[in-house]
Amino acid sequence: MTLAEAHPVTRVAPVLFLALAALTVASAWAIVASPNIVRMATYLLLTLTGVAGMYFMLGAELLAAVQLIVYAGGTLILIVFGVMLTASNPGLVLKPCGWEWAAGLTVAGAMAVLLVLALIHTPLIWGYEGTVPVVSSMEGYGQVASVGRALLSDYLVAFEVSGVLLLVVMIGAAYMARKRGGIKGVAQS
Amino acid sequence: MITVTLHHFVLVSFGLVAAGVACMVTKRNAIGILMGVELVLNAAALNFVAFNRFHPWDPTGPAPLDGFIFAMFIIVLAAAEAAIALAIILNLYNNLASVDVDKAREMKG
DSSP states (O other): OOHHHHOGGGGSHHHHHHHHHHHHHHHHHHHHHOOOHHHHHHHHHHHHHHHHHHHHHTTOHHHHHHIIIIIIIIIHHHHHHHHHHTOSOTTOOOOOOHHHHHHHHHHHHHHHHHHHHHHHHSOOOOSSTTOOOOGGGSTTTTOHHHHHHHHHHTSHHHHHHHHHHHHHHHHHHHHHTOOOSSOTTSOOO | OOOOOHHHHHHHHHHHHHHHHHHHHHOOBHHHHHHHHHHHHHHHHHHHHHHHHTSOOOTTSOOOOHHHHHHHHHHHHHHHHHHHHHHHHHHHHHHHSOOBGGGOOOSOO
């Protein structure tokens, strides 16, 4: 008996995967289709949550938690702040005109076709036949201890450099977004 | 039942990348373009984690974590880049009273 047969939880995986994948991709395309910026932010939240669900399915639990905390709970809130701070007219809807839609979707469609062809013609089978081994067989995979050990040993330089980068980004963003004395070009009522 | 394989995760990543590129190309709102960039970064991180998960590994050794760590750095960098992009958008709004990128035609501040 293989590990996949001994652990029946892998049998519900296709249904769960299909639900999460449908949620993620549908929300992503809803962002493209929606003209209202606040609705786009909501669909982005759904997409990020769907991606976090896919991380859980892949056994990357720490990464899924980090995705929910940092991405959905931090970056998305920052984007919503940006939306609210730059809302000059609540009813204003910035829609691209017809030929812009055609050009944009042609570019995206051509890229999608290229990627699908690349996927079909690339052998992705390495010898495990692409099946999912049960998570519990990978001891410490994706858990906090092993990730912490890897960050502080193999990826120490990248870890420290990203700390410095975050400091620089904070200072730079705070400096760039400082208040300079009002909005030019908007009549003060 | 079909087993969920690497191809399925990569197809989801494709859907996200195509949506992100379509968002970047068709949106006139600068924050909409930023959302497209976020979608592309998410797709790349999902790709990394999926390939890391399905990579062949020797069960007696430690599990591979390279793609996992890459995806964490992608999340960190995406958050940093979103902060800088929003600071730039705020400056754009202060100068033009609009976030429409079609109105940003001059390089001079």
